Amino acid sequence: MDIREKYLKNYENKTIFSLGNEAVVYGALFAGCNFFAGYPITPSSEIAKVMARELPKVDGYCLQMEDEIASIAAVIGASWSGAKAMTATSGPGFSLMMENIGYAVMTETPCVIVNVQRSGPSTGQATKPAQGDIMQARWGTHGDHEIIALSPSSVQECFDLAIECFNLAERYRTPVIFLMDGEIAHLREKLVIPPLKNIHVVERKKAKAEENIFGGKLVPPMSEIGEGKFIHVTGSTHKEDGMRDIESQLVHDTLVRRLYAKVDQNREKIVKTEERFLEDAKTAVVAYGATARPAFGAVLKMRNKKIGFMRLITIWPFPKKQIMRLGEKVERIYVPELNLGQVSREIERFVNCEVVPISKIGGIPHTVDEIYHFIKEKEQW
Amino acid sequence: MVIDKQEQRMIKYLRREVLPTTFCQGCGCGTILNAYVKALDDLEIDPREVVSVTGIGCSSWIPSPNFHGDTLHTTHGRAIAFATGVKVMKPDMKVVVIAGDGDLIGIGGNHLMHAARRNIGVTVFLVNNFVYGMTGGQSSPTTPMGIPTASSPYKNIESPFNIAEVVSACGANYVARWTTYHVFSLVDSMKHAIQKKGFSFVEIISQCPMNYGRYVKRRTGVELLQYFKENSINVEKAKDMSEDELNGKFVVGELIERNRREFTEQLRVLNKKIIQKNLG
Amino acid sequence: MIKINEKLCKGCSICVYFCPVGVLKTSEKLNRKGYFLPTPVREDKCTKCRFCEQICPEFAIHITDE
Ligand SMILES: Cc1ncc(C[n+]2csc(CCOP(=O)(O)OP(=O)(O)O)c2C)c(N)n1
Ligand code: SF4
Ligand code: SF4
Ligand code: SF4
Ligand SMILES: [Mg+2]
Numbered sequence: 001m002d003i004r005e006k007y008l009k010n011y012e013n014k015t016i017f018s019l020g021n022e023a024v025v026y027g028a029l030f031a032g033c034n035f036f037a038g039y040p041i042t043p044s045s046e047i048a049k050v051m052a053r054e055l056p057k058v059d060g061y062c063l064q065m066e067d068e069i070a071s072i073a074a075v076i077g078a079s080w081s082g083a084k085a086m087t088a089t090s091g092p093g094f095s096l097m098m099e100n101i102g103y104a105v106m107t108e109t110p111c112v113i114v115n116v117q118r119s120g121p122s123t124g125q126a127t128k129p130a131q132g133d134i135m136q137a138r139w140g141t142h143g144d145h146e147i148i149a150l151s152p153s154s155v156q157e158c159f160d161l162a163i164e165c166f167n168l169a170e171r172y173r174t175p176v177i178f179l180m181d182g183e184i185a186h187l188r189e190k191l192v193i194p195p196l197k198n199i200h201v202v203e204r205k206k207a208k209a210e211e212n213i214f215g216g217k218l219v220p221p222m223s224e225i226g227e228g229k230f231i232h233v234t235g236s237t238h239k240e241d242g243m244r245d246i247e248s249q250l251v252h253d254t255l256v257r258r259l260y261a262k263v264d265q266n267r268e269k270i271v272k273t274e275e276r277f278l279e280d281a282k283t284a285v286v287a288y289g290a291t292a293r294p295a296f297g298a299v300l301k302m303r304n305k306k307i308g309f310m311r312l313i314t315i316w317p318f319p320k321k322q323i324m325r326l327g328e329k330v331e332r333i334y335v336p337e338l339n340l341g342q343v344s345r346e347i348e349r350f351v352n353c354e355v356v357p358i359s360k361i362g363g364i365p366h367t368v369d370e371i372y373h374f375i376k377e378k379e380q381w
Numbered sequence: 382m383v384i385d386k387q388e389q390r391m392i393k394y395l396r397r398e399v400l401p402t403t404f405c406q407g408c409g410c411g412t413i414l415n416a417y418v419k420a421l422d423d424l425e426i427d428p429r430e431v432v433s434v435t436g437i438g439c440s441s442w443i444p445s446p447n448f449h450g451d452t453l454h455t456t457h458g459r460a461i462a463f464a465t466g467v468k469v470m471k472p473d474m475k476v477v478v479i480a481g482d483g484d485l486i487g488i489g490g491n492h493l494m495h496a497a498r499r500n501i502g503v504t505v506f507l508v509n510n511f512v513y514g515m516t517g518g519q520s521s522p523t524t525p526m527g528i529p530t531a532s533s534p535y536k537n538i539e540s541p542f543n544i545a546e547v548v549s550a551c552g553a554n555y556v557a558r559w560t561t562y563h564v565f566s567l568v569d570s571m572k573h574a575i576q577k578k579g580f581s582f583v584e585i586i587s588q589c590p591m592n593y594g595r596y597v598k599r600r601t602g603v604e605l606l607q608y609f610k611e612n613s614i615n616v617e618k619a620k621d622m623s624e625d626e627l628n629g630k631f632v633v634g635e636l637i638e639r640n641r642r643e644f645t646e647q648l649r650v651l652n653k654k655i656i657q658k659n660l661g
Numbered sequence: 662m663i664k665i666n667e668k669l670c671k672g673c674s675i676c677v678y679f680c681p682v683g684v685l686k687t688s689e690k691l692n693r694k695g696y697f698l699p700t701p702v703r704e705d706k707c708t709k710c711r712f713c714e715q716i717c718p719e720f721a722i723h724i725t726d727e
Contacts, residue, residue: 003656035470056655061469061648066495070462073455073492077434077466080453085466103456225451226471228429232446234454243399243446244454387664389714389723400669401719406696407673411718419715562679564715602718603678610679 004029004058011193018191020158020184021046024114025054026191027162028086030199033112034060035083037074039067039093042126043182044116047088068093072100072113079104079111080233082204082224084166088114090182092123094133095140101175102141103235105259108214108222110169110204112162114178116185117289117338119363128363129182131289131338134346137177138316144256146263148270149177149316153292155189161313167202168270172262173219179315181338183290183365215240215255218262263317272313273322281308283379284330286323286347287337288312290365295336297368298375305381318346327351334358334375336366394418394428396449403442407602409561409587413508414443416564417479420571431475432467436460436489439515439589440481440508458489461496464503472645475575478505483513486522486544493544497551500579501644506571507544507582510589518592525629529596545584549637554579556637558616560586560609563633570635579643586631662725663701663713670721672696676713682706685713 001009008030018026024047028036036055038048048064055062061078065071068089075085089097094115104111117133119125133140137149148168152158162178169176207213207221213231214220220240223229232242237252245251263270277299278284283306287295292311299309310326312319326333327350335344336358344357358374360366375381392400395418404410421431429451433444437457445454455463460478468476478485485493485507496503512530513519519532523541530537549556555577559567567585574581588594588605599605609631616634619627663684670692677685677699686702699722701707707724714723 003660006660035466037466056652057659059652059656061652063465063469065462065465066491069459070465070492070495073459073462074466074469076455077453077463078470079466081467081470083466083470099456100459225432225453225467226429226474230428230450230452232452232454234445234452235456236454243396388666389717389720392720395720401671401721404718406671407675408718411720412675412716415715415717415720561716564712568715602673602675606675606679606716 005196007058008196012196014193016191016193017188018155019046020152020155020180020187021116022050023155023158023191024088024162024178024180025050026193027159028112028166029054029058030201031163031166032084032201033086033166034058035075035078035085036060036087037063037065037071037078038087038089039065039071041090041093043118043129043185044088044090044114046185047114068096069100072097075111076100076104076107076109079109080225086112086114088116090116090118091120091133094136098140102143102145104175105141105145105147106235107233108173108220108259109175110173111175112165112169112178113175114180117179117181119361125363127182129290129338129365130361130363131181131291132342132361133179134315134339134342137179144260146260147177147316148172148174148263149179150313151179151289151315152184153289153311154184155187155191158184159191159193163199163201167200170202170204171219172266173222174263179289181289212240214238214242215258218258218265267317267320270314270317271319271322273319274311274313276309277303278308278310278326278329280306281330282306283332283334283375284308284310284326285334285336285371285375286310286312286326286343287335288315288343291336291338294366294368295371298371301368301372302375302381305379307375312343315343320350323347323350327353332356336360336371338365391415391418391422394421394449395447399446402447404439405591407588407590408439409510409589409602410439410443410508412561412564413479413506413585413587414447416567416571417443417506418448419568420575423568424572424575426475426575430473431477432471434460434464434467434476434478436480436484437515438481438484438513440479440510440587441484443479443508458484458487459492460484461489461492461503461505465496465501468501468503469645469648472502472649476503477575478503479508481514482507482509482511482523482544483521486542490522493548494551497548497553497580497582499644500552500554500641502579504574504581505583507584508587509544509584510587510593512589512593514589514592518596531592545582545636548582552580552641553582553637554639554641555581557635558584558586558631559633560613560631561588562606562609563613566633579641662727663704663707664723664725665698665700666721667692667698669719670696670698671719672698673718674699676717676722679716680713681710682708
């Protein structure tokens with residue numbers, strides 16, 4: 001039994017009272033994470049703190065870098081050296097990472113970037129939760145690209161989805177963003193760690209000797225530094241063998257469309273949502289992350305009405321089909337979120353029914369009653 | 382590997398199909414590539430054990446795509462940070478960063494300082510051509526005072542960094558400076574740097590005839606090299622010279638050699654202890 | 662022997678100018694790419710110090726043992 005297995009055996013089947021940020025670390029460890037680089041920032045700091053304590057126990061490496069740019073850079077370097085690598089940050093640090101997230105997209109580097117969203121813009125309310133980085137996660141780095149982002153609504157999901165983030169990163173050879181929020185990160189609740197054998201971990205697909213690692217397949221296999229393959233990794237437009245070609249329109253078009261397609265065409269495989277009471281619903285609430293909790297509470301309070309609930313677990317790629325179906329079914333969709341309407345605007349692109357944002361900013365999450373009264377009033381129930 | 386007898390021997394280390402290089406006529410970048418592969422050849426290092434990490438700029442094109450080895454061509458200024466991740470996971474490999482003054486001192490200066498402080502076993506060859514070459518000759522953190530550039534058309538009024546001294550002060554295990562004229566010493570120094578445990582650093586003063594030469598009225602590689610040759614002073618000799626006497630001179634030689642403990646080695650020792658303790 | 666690789670040489674004349682004993686000269690005629698190549702004019706004086714080989718930015722000149 002190797003060191004990691006021994007370590008994980010100690011945790012399997014255990015029920016612990018855990019912080020969201022802590023659960024992320026355990027999830028990462030179960031997913032095989034062996035490299036972490038970060039820079040302190042509230043409300044993500046506990047992730048680095050627990051990583052620094054736990055990662056060496058499985059013979060992994062935890063580095064505190066000089067800034068977030070260096071953190072994501074080290075993560076990408078480690079990933080190309082065979083590591084399952086992750087970084088964690090919050091708003092301002094996430095902003096600093098943008099250029100290198102684009103590099104990871106362009107070079108198809110599997111890695112996980114945790115962004116514990118806090119109230120912005122700028123330093124905003126450093127200690128307060130928010131969901132204001134939804135669009136930044138999608139479009140923060142320049143140029144056409146697709147991105148995968150998941151959002152947990154419970155401590156259990158911090159664990160489960162952290163594993164899923166690593167798996168998606170490996171399966172699609174792409175950076176994956178774990179879009180948490182300060183509320184879930186600092187929530188302490190029950191975490192059940194499943195038996196090791198029930199945890200599915202996706203391993204990296206290695207390229208054969210003469211296989212191209214930047215094309216040929218929708219998701220090409222990967223080689224790592226030091227294998228003697230003499231790999232050439234560049235964020236510039238490159239051919240299937242990795243060699244730079246910044247002149248040809250065809251090469252760029254082929255590359256960038258493939259990077260886009262590998263997420264877009266696998267949308268149905270990636271997307272996860274949770275649907276409740278939608279069978280006969282005429283009204284729906286769509287929510288995600290911390291906001292999904294009071295939103296669902298409000299829906300429960302209105303069970304005598306035809307109101308249903310959809311929770312987005314995957315934020316990007318957007319659950320297009322699920323939302324379209326919902327739009328055909330209901331007359332109105334309420335979208336409570338801790339921003340001025342980022343997901344609600346995205347929903348509007350796919351439905352003809354009315355979309356009503358229930359926006360709240362300022363660092364205090366919605367209460368059940370707030371959402372309940374808002375909807376009741378609007379529906380005149 | 383079959384070596385064409387008509388070719389320079391070191392071409393065997395290059396991606397032949399990309400030659401000649403994309404560098405301008407007389408550019409120092411090619412000479413540095415030449416020295417780099419000669420150093421590896423002299424040391425009999427298998428290219429499979431080397432990874433070249435570069436940033437953005439002409440200097441970053443020295444190994445990428447020319448050198449036939451693992452190459453991570455990263456973002457502007459961040460090569461050292463990428464290399465840190467590589468070295469931690471691949472401690473037995475030679476991790477070599479090659480990039481320019483704008484890249485490593487300007488936008489990426491912070492990473493340079495911290496890598497030297499951490500004393501991570503990365504070798505940095507900093508190509509100092511006193512200018513942002515690739516973007517058209519803007520002033521860089523090493524542009525001498527008084528010189529006009531594309532971004533300081535009247536003259537540069539900022540003081541340049543003495544970057545080798547800075548890196549030395551940050552704690553690097555090996556620091557040297559040479560110019561592209563001193564090719565044999567440069568090769569020796571590169572060899573030393575590659576072999577040295579801990580952070581090693583060679584500042585290579587290099588010519589950019591295209592975008593620096595025109596501002597100092599030395600428009601060819603030959604003229605700039607002649608200038609390097611005439612104005613270089615060995616560090617031993619420089620010790621007895623005053624600051625005034627050294628003004629405008631290039632102090633060349635090995636500036637520091639020490640043996641602080643290497644970072645990734647310490648990480649591994651620490652991990653071993655933690656694991657032992659944790660598993661009883 | 663001094664060998665010049667016509668395909669690689671960019672005619673920078675660095676080898677010509679810095680050969681310690683003046684073995685090389687820049688030729689009068691352009692090569693196909695429009696560069697003036699170096700030519701050995703006093704090959705007998707060559708000390709095989711290989712300075713030209715090491716400083717050439719294009720790997721275009723080398724000294725063979727013949
Ligand atoms: C983030 C970012 N900012 C600016 C640039 C544009 N840029 C490309 S090369 C370069 C300068 C490179 O100068 P230096 O590192 O000295 O290399 P040289 O070309 O002189 O060898 C700059 C500013 C960039 N690529 N990325
Ligand atoms: S611009 Fe300057 S540094 Fe860049 S290739 Fe030309 S001469 Fe070399
Ligand atoms: S130094 Fe090299 S490129 Fe320049 S002229 Fe001589 S052979 Fe040609
Ligand atoms: S080997 Fe030395 S002496 Fe001979 S041509 Fe080259 S530089 Fe001149
Ligand atoms: Mg420069």
